[in-house]
Amino acid sequence: MIDEFDLTPTQLDAMREIGNIGAGNSATALSQIVNKKIDMNVPQVSLIPIEDVPDLVGGPDALVVAVFLRVYGKAPGNILFVMPKKNAFYLVDGLMGKPLGSTQELDEMGASALKEAGNILAGSYLNAFFHFTKIAMLPSIPALAIDMAGAILNVVLVQLGQMGDYAMVIETKFLAEDARQASRVKPVKCR
Secondary structure (H helix, E strand, O other), X not given: OHHHXXXXXXHHHHHHHHHHHXXXXXXXXXXXXXXXXEEEEEEEEEEEEHHHHHHHOOOOOOEEEEEEEXXXXXXXXXXXXXXXXXXXXXXXXXXXXXXXXXXXXXXXXXXXXHHHHHHHHHHHHHHHHHHHHOOOEEEOOOEEEEEEHHHHXXXXXXXXXXXXXXXXXXEEEEEEOOOOOOEEEEEEEEO
């Protein structure tokens, strides 16, 4: 799908490197918060038609947690972090210092923790983008939703569709040293 944009090998490598740096910085920041080592798998970077985004998270009926941020600056856009509900609850447990599997419902503190994680992730990716392009961008205050992927993505994709027909997808897996379940985080930035 990236071929549709005729990206040069150098441009494609730059996209991957931005993803690697952003994910690495995110893992470091989250490690410091939870006081545990967090590993991350090298992200897969792709450009896809916006209408294909729901399929990336298990289809329209998958129950997910999403953190949405607008991006302001010379290259405005949107960032959407999407993860399965169970993984989001594991992340809350890790961030709040609870045993994994403790969170069964998202309370105000858990929602705040996920929004802050979204803030950290967005900042890490935007800083990596700035490092390569010298284009400064700032994220908005994050919004959080728990619902079926189709319901969340329909609302967000209408907004994303106003900015372009394609989304840049950076798929990243984070795994805490004592976790048995990886948290899959999919930032989606509109192209």
